[in-house]
Amino acid sequence: MYKRIVWALYVGALCLPSATLADVTCNNENTQMSESTPSADFIINNDGTVTHVKTGLMWMRCSLGQTWNGTDCSTGSVMSYQWQSALQTVEAINSGQSDQDGDQFAGYAGYEDWRLPNKNELESIVEPRCWSPAVNAEIFPNARSYWYWSSTRHTFSSSMAWRVDFDAGSVGTWHKTNYYGVRLVRTAQ
Secondary structure, eight states: OHHHHHHHHHHHHHHSOGGGSOOOOOSSBOTTSOOSSOGGGEEEOTTSEEEETTTTEEEESSOBTEEOOSSOSOEEOOOOBOHHHHHHHHHHHHHTSSOTTSSSSSSBTTBOOOBOOOHHHHHTTOOTTBOSSOSOTTTSTTOOOOEEEEEEEOSSOTTEEEEEETTTOOEEEEETTSOBBOOOEEEOO
């Protein structure tokens, strides 16, 4: 019985069409690395957001400073923020004091619960198969190779917070007074 089950699994695996394998789009690609953020794991929304099915998180496709033009994030430039000003900018977007999507309403894409992602959330969209930037370019078009702030504070130093490098995909802490990029997230309902 055991041999039949193993054989059925083996034959079934051989019969899978190659189209079931998901793809990642990289500007620079290391084909020796496995994909971690295949396009098939995301739902691309028509409002400048994308939902990561595995995590249940909705992401802005553009970094703050860039504008979604219906196709990509080629308009504008990635803005750099100190950690505290990044948190304040999120509040301004949610309250309507800052109109990130140009719709004259509070929030972005109809949602007013955007936030700075924690370290693990931000790291979940790093694509190790890609570098410069280390992100799936189909999901996050015109992404830049910058460090990005997370909301996670350093455990032992109140003057530091975690950041993620979207050039090579590394993670580390640094002083909150440094300037880094911001990509916002919310928990999809």
